[in-house]
Amino acid sequence: MSETTFMGVERAKIDWKPTIDYTSCDFCMECVTFCPHKVFEVRENEVIKLIIRNPNNCVVFCRACSKICGPDALTFPDKNATTQRIKEIRKEESNA
Amino acid sequence: MLENYAILPCNGLDKNAGVISREIAIKLCENANNKIICPVYYRVAEAKYNKIAGEHSLLVIDGCQTRCASKLAAEKNLKVSRRVTISEEAKSHNIELKSNLRLLENENTLIEIILNGLNSPEDKVALSSDETTVFNKFDYETYQHGKFLFRVPANPELYFNENDCWTYVIGNRARIGVTDFVQQNLSDILYFTPPEIGAEIDQFGEAGEIESSKSVFELISPVSGKVISVNETLVGKPELLNENPYELGWVAEIELTNFEDDKELLIGFDKYFEIMKKKVEDINV
Numbered sequence: 001m002s003e004t005t006f007m008g009v010e011r012a013k014i015d016w017k018p019t020i021d022y023t024s025c026d027f028c029m030e031c032v033t034f035c036p037h038k039v040f041e042v043r044e045n046e047v048i049k050l051i052i053r054n055p056n057n058c059v060v061f062c063r064a065c066s067k068i069c070g071p072d073a074l075t076f077p078d079k080n081a082t083t084q085r086i087k088e089i090r091k092e093e094s095n096a
Numbered sequence: 097m098l099e100n101y102a103i104l105p106c107n108g109l110d111k112n113a114g115v116i117s118r119e120i121a122i123k124l125c126e127n128a129n130n131k132i133i134c135p136v137y138y139r140v141a142e143a144k145y146n147k148i149a150g151e152h153s154l155l156v157i158d159g160c161q162t163r164c165a166s167k168l169a170a171e172k173n174l175k176v177s178r179r180v181t182i183s184e185e186a187k188s189h190n191i192e193l194k195s196n197l198r199l200l201e202n203e204n205t206l207i208e209i210i211l212n213g214l215n216s217p218e219d220k221v222a223l224s225s226d227e228t229t230v231f232n233k234f235d236y237e238t239y240q241h242g243k244f245l246f247r248v249p250a251n252p253e254l255y256f257n258e259n260d261c262w263t264y265v266i267g268n269r270a271r272i273g274v275t276d277f278v279q280q281n282l283s284d285i286l287y288f289t290p291p292e293i294g295a296e297i298d299q300f301g302e303a304g305e306i307e308s309s310k311s312v313f314e315l316i317s318p319v320s321g322k323v324i325s326v327n328e329t330l331v332g333k334p335e336l337l338n339e340n341p342y343e344l345g346w347v348a349e350i351e352l353t354n355f356e357d358d359k360e361l362l363i364g365f366d367k368y369f370e371i372m373k374k375k376v377e378d379i380n381v
Contacts, residue, residue: 006258007361030162034311036379061259061300061316068312070162072183079300087360 006060009089016082017055018065024073025050031065031074039065060086097128097215102145102152104133104169106159106182112193113159113182116203120157120180120210130155135168146172153177155214170286170309175332178214179289185210231264231271234342237369241376246276248369249342255359256368257300259316260375262342263362265355270319272303273347277372279338281379282308288334290326291315291348297323299358304347306337315347319358325349 004011018031018039027049032040041053060082066074105121108114124130131152133145154174156165158181169176186193191206199207236247248256254264260278264271279285287307297303303317304326326348330336337345352358363371 059259063314064312067161067305067314068163070160072161072187080298083298083300083361090360 007086007090009086009093011056011060013089014060014082014086015077016060017052017058018063018074018076020050020052021073021075022048024071026071026073028070030068030070034068035065098124098130098155099128100152101130101155101177102133102148103130103155103157104135104138104149104165104174105157106165107135108159108164110197111159112195112197112203113186115197115199116182116193116207117157117159117165119199119203119207120182120214123207123211124155124214135165138168138172142172149174155179157182159183166287166307167309176287177332179287180210180214182206182210185213231266231346232343237365239369239373239376244280244376246280246372246376247342248275248365248372250365250369252364255318255362255364257316257318257362258368258371259300260372261303261316261318263318263350264342264346265319265352268352268355269324270321270350270352270355271346271348272315272317272319272350273345274306274313274315274337274341275368275372276341277375278306278313279341279345281311282306282313283310284308285334285337288330288337288347290328290331291323293323293326295323296353297321297350299354299361303350306334317350318362319350319352320354321350321352323348324351 006014029042032042037057039052039054039058041051043049043051061079063076066076103121103124106114106117121132125132131148133148138145154176155178156169156176158165160183186206189209191202233251234249235251237250239246253266254262256262260275262273262275285306285308289305291303297317297320299317299320301317302314304315306313327346
């Protein structure tokens with residue numbers, strides 16, 4: 001599912017996506033199986049076998065994939081900072 | 097002291113957190129009347145361990161977020177009374193775990209911390225912080241999609257975030273929980289981990305966790321404030337979240353700190369109902 005807006009803000013303007021720590025990731029692909037939003041993509045024939053393919057499909061504030069990640073290789077931005085940024089964007093857009 | 101528990105630990109012998117889980121299970125059985133359920137032997141000695149699990153409260157010790165021990169408990173239909181996850185405990189106590197399979201200083205420190213926590217009396221959880229605050233008015237609108245029915249309360253006292261969580265506000269108190277969209281999506285809910293009483297939660301901060309055999313959902317608090325009460329009944333009966341996530345399935349009560357600001361990023365029934373319907377159609381629950 002691709003969301004176009006979140007809280008009235010264009011989704012592409014909100015920096016919310018998982019970051020993969022490749023020093024910990026063991027490419028078990030549990031996250032790929034888990035996430036219904038197709039955020040991840042498997043690249044079978046490459047050294048880096050997992051990438052973030054669709055960051056804007058990621059549901060803002062959802063961190064469920066990091067909770068099922070065995071090697072704890074997925075991190076997300078700070079929620080407070082993201083909330084503040086959403087408020088700023090809303091303010092900027094209402095003043096525009 | 098932890099007594100009369102059946103302990104189902106992670107037994108991941110090729111992982112640091114697994115070795116720690118095993119050690120904690122052994123230590124809990126050394127000086128108290130607790131029993132270990134071996135996750136490996138459970139596969140072939142089901143009757144033996146089902147009997148132990150049936151006669152004791154169950155503590156599950158997961159090593160990492162893969163939660164093999166929890167999944168085994170779910171597979172065997174065991175009711176979990178307490179649960180601890182080693183990797184989460186390490187993180188919350190700023191203890192770095194590496195890949196060594198022998199217990200060194202860091203591991204032993206963490207083991208002591210976790211054992212102290214488990215052996216302390218459990219926090220008594222208030223069922224209701226204030227008897228005069230009554231959250232009992234729900235006027236539902238419904239949306240049917242195939243065999244699934246989605247109810248959403250249309251009362252003006254209820255607000256929603258776009259992460260499918262609700263808050264029912266009366267004065268400076270609020271109840272929070274998840275909507276029918278979450279429970280229908282998760283299907284049979286097996287575990288509920290409440291937020292901690294007394295915890296200060298930011299708006300959109302984590303306020304508990306719900307897990308089914310299918311998925312895990314972090315409850316994203318629509319409001320900021322202090323957790324003053326949690327729905328303890330859900331720990332033993334998480335299926336109430338499936339039955340009705342608004343009334344018997346409420347999650348926590350919050351003493352609000354900044355609701356006027358929080359409201360800016362919340363939506364009312366009309367908007368949420370439309371968003372939810374679109375989500376249902378998009379993912380075809």
